[in-house]
Amino acid sequence: MLELKDICYHVSAADGEADILKHIDMEIPDHKLIVFTGPNGGGKTTLAKIIMGLVKPTAGRIFWNGQDITALGITERARLGISYGFQQPPRFKGITVHDLLVLAAGQDKLSKEQCCQYLTRVGLCANDYMDREVDVSLSGGEVKRIEIATILARHSDLMIFDEPEAGIDLWSFARLTETFEQIHRRKESTMIIISHQERIIQLADEIIVVAGGQIAHRGSTEEIFPLILADTLGTCPVLTKEEQRS
Amino acid sequence: MITEIDAALLEKIADLTGKPEGAFNIRKDSGCEARQSTEHIEITPKTDKPGIDIRIKAGTKGEACHIPVIISKTGLREMVYNDFYVGDDCDVEIVAGCGIHNSGCDESRHDGVHTFYIGKNSHVHYSEKHYGEDGDGADGKNVMNPQTIVYLGENSSMQMDTVQIRGIDSTKRFTKFVCEKRAEAVLTERLLTHGAQSATSEVEIELNGEDSKARVISRSVAQGTSSQVFYPRMVGNARCFGHTQCDSIIMDHANIRSIPEISANSTDAQLIHEAAIGKIAGDQLLKLQTLGLTEEEAEDTILKGFLA
Numbered sequence: 001m002l003e004l005k006d007i008c009y010h011v012s013a014a015d016g017e018a019d020i021l022k023h024i025d026m027e028i029p030d031h032k033l034i035v036f037t038g039p040n041g042g043g044k045t046t047l048a049k050i051i052m053g054l055v056k057p058t059a060g061r062i063f064w065n066g067q068d069i070t071a072l073g074i075t076e077r078a079r080l081g082i083s084y085g086f087q088q089p090p091r092f093k094g095i096t097v098h099d100l101l102v103l104a105a106g107q108d109k110l111s112k113e114q115c116c117q118y119l120t121r122v123g124l125c126a127n128d129y130m131d132r133e134v135d136v137s138l139s140g141g142e143v144k145r146i147e148i149a150t151i152l153a154r155h156s157d158l159m160i161f162d163e164p165e166a167g168i169d170l171w172s173f174a175r176l177t178e179t180f181e182q183i184h185r186r187k188e189s190t191m192i193i194i195s196h197q198e199r200i201i202q203l204a205d206e207i208i209v210v211a212g213g214q215i216a217h218r219g220s221t222e223e224i225f226p227l228i229l230a231d232t233l234g235t236c237p238v239l240t241k242e243e244q245r246s
Numbered sequence: 247m248i249t250e251i252d253a254a255l256l257e258k259i260a261d262l263t264g265k266p267e268g269a270f271n272i273r274k275d276s277g278c279e280a281r282q283s284t285e286h287i288e289i290t291p292k293t294d295k296p297g298i299d300i301r302i303k304a305g306t307k308g309e310a311c312h313i314p315v316i317i318s319k320t321g322l323r324e325m326v327y328n329d330f331y332v333g334d335d336c337d338v339e340i341v342a343g344c345g346i347h348n349s350g351c352d353e354s355r356h357d358g359v360h361t362f363y364i365g366k367n368s369h370v371h372y373s374e375k376h377y378g379e380d381g382d383g384a385d386g387k388n389v390m391n392p393q394t395i396v397y398l399g400e401n402s403s404m405q406m407d408t409v410q411i412r413g414i415d416s417t418k419r420f421t422k423f424v425c426e427k428r429a430e431a432v433l434t435e436r437l438l439t440h441g442a443q444s445a446t447s448e449v450e451i452e453l454n455g456e457d458s459k460a461r462v463i464s465r466s467v468a469q470g471t472s473s474q475v476f477y478p479r480m481v482g483n484a485r486c487f488g489h490t491q492c493d494s495i496i497m498d499h500a501n502i503r504s505i506p507e508i509s510a511n512s513t514d515a516q517l518i519h520e521a522a523i524g525k526i527a528g529d530q531l532l533k534l535q536t537l538g539l540t541e542e543e544a545e546d547t548i549l550k551g552f553l554a
Contacts (some may be wrong), residue, residue, distance in 0.1 A: 054532060074535040084536045090529040093493065095464075095551035103547065104537045150537065 002028040002051065002158060002190065007060035010214075018234055019057065020046050022213040030157075031187040033180065035204040036194045037228065040194055042211040048160050051192070052084040053077045064158070081157035085164060087194075089147035098130045104150035107200045118149040121179045123172035123189050140167040148176065159183070160192045165200065179204065201225060204220070248272075248279065252316050255345030259375040260314040270312040273326070275319045287311050287338075297327035297359075300340075304333030304365065315358070320350025320386045325357045334365035334399075342374045345414075346388040349381030355389040362396040362404070370404045378413030387415040395422045398429035400455065401446055406431070410445070411438045411553065419447045425486075427455030435464040436553045439472035439500070449478040453486035453515065462490040467549055468500035473494045479507040482515025490519040495526060495552060 009021040021043050028034055030194040036044045049055040051062065053074040061070045069077055092100070101118060102110045116126035122145040132138065135148060139149040144167050151159050164180075165173055177199050183189055184203065193200055201207060217224050248256070252274060256262040265280075269287035272279040277295070283289050286306040290299050300311060313328065332338065348354045364370055378388030396404055410417060423431040431451060439445050451460045460480060466476050480488040494502045508517035526548050534544035 052536060054536075075538060075540050078538040086529070086533060088529075090527055090533050092530060092548065093552050094554045095547070096507050099551065103534065103539065106538055154537065228391065 001030055001064040001065060002026075003061075004047075004051070005061045005063070007047070007050060007057045007062070009043075009050065009055065010058045021050070024060070024213075024215060026208070026215065028190060028192065030190055031184075032205045033184045033193070033203055035189045035201050035207050036192060036210055037196055037201065037207060038210040038216065040058055042216075043045060043213045045158050045162055047210060048084070048162055048192060048194055051158075051198055052231050054084065078154075078156075083151045083156040083159050085151045085156045085159070085161040087162040087166060091138070091143060092133070093135050094133060096131050097149075100134055100146065100150055101153045104153040106154070108149055110153070114153075118152045119146075121152055122146070122149045123173070124149070126165035141169060141172065143174075144168055145172060148179075152179070156189065158190045159191070160194075162194045163196075164193060165195060165197045173197075173199070178227045198225075201228075247393070249273075249318070251318055251347050255316045255318075255347060255377065256314055258377045259316075259343030260312050260341050261343040262312060262314065263510045266310075266312045268312070269300075270433070271300075273313070274335060275317055275322055276324045280314075284309065289313075292327060292329075294312060295327050296324065297329070300328065302331045302332045302338055305335050306333065307335075307337040310339040310341065314342065315344040315356060317344070317346045317354050317356055317510055318349070320348050320354055320384065321352030323353070323355040323357075325359075325407075327359050328361075329363075330362045332362065332364045332368050332370055334367055335371070336368040338369075339371045340373075342372070344376050344390055344392075346378040346390070347381060347490075348378065348385050348386040348388050351386045351466050353387040353389055355391075357391040357393075359393045360395070362394070362398075364396065364398050364402045364404065366401055367400045368402045370402075371407075373405060373407040374409070375416070376410040376414055377407075378415070383413045383448060387394065388413060389416045390414050391418045393420045393422075396424070396431065398423060398425045398431060398458075400426045402426075402429045403430040404432070406433045407436075408434070409436045410449070411436065412440060414439075414442050414445070415441075417445045417447075419445070420448045420450075423460060424452045425455055425458035425460060429455055430459040432460070432487070433462045433464075435462070435466070435492070437464075437466040437474065438469070438549070438553060439467075439474055440469040442470065442505075443472040444474070445472070446475045449476075449490075451478075451480045451488065453480065453482045453488055454484060456484050456486075458484065458486045460486075460488045460494075464490075464492040465494070465552055466492075466502070467497065468502050469497045471499045471501075473501040474503070476502075476504045476506070476521075478519070480509070480517055480519070482508075482510040482512055482517050484512050485514035486512070486516070488515075490515040490521075492519075492521040494523045495549065496523055500517040500522065 004026040007024040119126045269284045271281045288301045427456045478490045504521040506519035531544045
């Protein structure tokens with residue numbers, strides 16, 4: 001179980017101060033699929049990064065399976081079974097897709113079959129990609145799918161994905177949602193997915209709407225989805241005008 | 247006599263364990279340790295100056311020739327001239343390289359000039375690894391200044407791979423290719439300097455023949471207070487294609503200068519150069535840490551991949 005207690009993230013810059021996250025409390029039981037959604041700049045990615053240790057909170061505690069991990073670094077958290085798929089994954093000159101999967105799996109060797117399995121689950125053919133370098137020769141969508149494959153290879157207990165759908169074509173996206181659904185059904189891992197995609201939102205046990213640095217709503221898809229639609233409609237001047245006319 | 251230290255050096259620079267197969271010449275502390283010619287590859291010592299002549303008969307295919315140099319005497323300095331005459335229609339591999347084990351406080355230095363005269367329709371894969379180490383408590387400098395000059399005949403190609411990872415305090419490398427019609431030169435260079443080391447690599451490629459091609463891929467890492475200078479020059483004198491790519495990772499307080507030059511003397515010459523210097527990106531380190539690597543392991547993995 002993941003617990004966040006009174007998490008705050010405050011930044012001071014030359015042009016002023018800002019509270020990016022304000023007193024967030026949250027419990028996520030094992031094997032749940034939770035979607036973080038909400039407007040851009042609302043604090044979703046910062047919250048996810050705080051769980052992985054990529055950002056240090058200015059106040060609050062984080063517990064993972066009862067252990068206080070607030071002071072632990074990224075590496076220690078990764079070794080405790082937390083993984084993170086970046087929204088914009090970095091590229092590496094000279095490091096192949098196979099190398100990256102081996103590193104992710106934490107093994108000296110990884111059979112072609114295993115690599116093939118991870119890549120297929122994100123809609124890539126192992127024969128075409130295994131020996132390719134994860135450099136600028138790959139498209140954004142390809143790098144993104146390789147990134148997700150590395151998370152699958154880790155078999156970690158908590159998988160965090162930051163907008164996994166970004167830059168991925170419709171066909172690969174369908175394959176990816178199947179993969180998320182499968183992990184969830186088999187209770188392989190707890191998943192936190194930052195997403196705005198209806199298809200992913202529909203898979204969730206719970207949706208957490210993060211806005212203005214706070215949890216604006218939390219509940220089941222049935223409860224929250226209509227609220228999101230109402231909110232998004234409410235902020236769109238064109239749609240609201242049309243509604244008034246009709 | 248090959249000692250344990252020599253054997254370790256030979257393995258590092260030429261992947262040699264035990265007696266090599268095929269033609270070879272092992273030079274140790276300015277003397278000939280072992281030499282073997284084959285039916286197709288003849289190695290003979292020069293009579294006018296230090297060095298050897300390697301003559302590869304026309305039509306030789308699938309054979310390899312190893313010519314490693316090892317220096318284990320501190321303070322030894324040598325200048326060696328090796329000439330390679332490769333006949334037409336060959337496909338051969340040549341493995342050179344120099345390893346220095348400096349157990350004293352004097353400078354050990356190997357300067358070598360390798361000249362290749364390659365006939366028509368031949369392919370040569372040439373690799374050169376440089377490695378140096380100091381014995382316990384020793385602080386003598388290890389210096390290597392290799393020159394490689396290659397004349398590529400019509401429709402011939404050479405893939406030249408050079409590797410110098412750590413251990414060489416000072417190096418000045420000069421590599422020159424002269425390409426005739428449809429000849430192709432591919433040079434890959436891997437270099438890591440640390441401490442107060444310095445390395446200069448000068449490359450000159452003349453694309454003289456119609457449809458000749460050249461590609462230079464240089465990757466380097468400079469750590470500590472080391473300094474590196476790259477000066478790849480490409481000249482297009484006919485319808486040709488040339489591409490130079492120099493990528494460097496700079497760390498600590500190192501200094502890197504990269505000065506590529508392309509010049510065309512024909513309207514049909516197509517030449518490109520790319521040069522980049524930068525530090526290891528922070529997001530690369532973070533990504534590998536999320537895979538369970540420590541920051542040091544992540545850095546090491548990025549450097550190994552970059553120099554692979």
